[in-house]
Amino acid sequence: EAQVTQNPRYLITVTGKKLTVTCSQNMNHEYMSWYRQDPGLGLRQIYYSMNVEVTDKGDVPEGYKVSRKEKRNFPLILESPSPNQTSLYFCASSLGTERQPQHFGDGTRLSIL
């Protein structure tokens, strides 16, 4: 089954404790991206990657890191999480051309205390 898998689905942690949210897709997609969803703000793109070893900042990259060492994986790293990063996060992927519609994971709800 074609899917985008995020882990964990839920996480409660404390300020400053490094965390990684993993994202993996099995569709051989070149384009992958991370979003955060906040009430009243919709989805905002954090980072995106057009291929292995190629990453670019989205609208809200501050406080986040990403890496794309393999085509299928695109982890989101919070080196020193803060409460304002409490949010619902989505990973998505799409075919080689970046304007193809994105397939979304089921989301990761992060709470930073």
Add this chain to the structure above:
Amino acid sequence: AQSVTQPDIHITVSEGASLELRCNYSYGATPYLFWYVQSPGQGLQLLLKYFSGDTLVQGIKGFEAEFKRSQSSFNLRKPSVHWSDAAEYFCAVVPLTGNQFYFGTGTSLTVIP
């Protein structure tokens, strides 16, 4: 400034009634346009997309959208709403010259039996 606007935060309709959700964008040239639906606790699912050609686009679940260049709009419609259509709906764009996805703030749909 470039933006995607969904003017209606929340809409309530009766089951069987028609539905129209509004989306306006402001970009220099017609971007690539998408509508997604998000059911509670789920990721986003693509309803339909517009790249070029026929301005009336058919999607899944009986939805359609009409692109109007003169109004910079891409409104989503459904002739007869079902209770299962209750969800959050997002309009998204990708500018012709860029690789980023921009989402509107979403419209929450409630369906009354």
